[in-house]
Amino acid sequence: MYGEVLGRRAGSARSEKEIAEFVAEGLEFTVHTVEVCIACRWNHLLTSEVAYGKC
Template identity: 65%
Template structure:
């Protein structure tokens, strides 16, 4: 069982950032600065967001999970699928998962939330 704790939502920051962009206070190039690694990761490991990009309204907006933690060894700071994350948890690892929104079209990217995941122990006793 995957247990989540210490979740931090960054949706307010996202809304504020987008508001500042619409008001002309932030340049689009400062919002749309996803690097090559992030865009590539979004294509290979990302899932469709299910809603359009808030900047360019592109339909290819992706959700990518990045994992961080000493217990992950060299897998730390890499993009992972939810299946891989569940496998790490099943191995007993505790680590942080960052959920990042990435638009491969305009390179908009934003951290949506971060959470600690850990193995809560099997619940299928008996």
């Protein structure tokens, strides 16, 4: 998850429940879904979506 409003919470893996809680707080941020490759030791981006909190 990335977004200025997340502060120190940005850049780390989160559960779907935690993401829903951030949305409920009214925050807007980007959620990246990645696949971790143990062969090349790289995280491959699968999707990137913007999550919008309640107005």
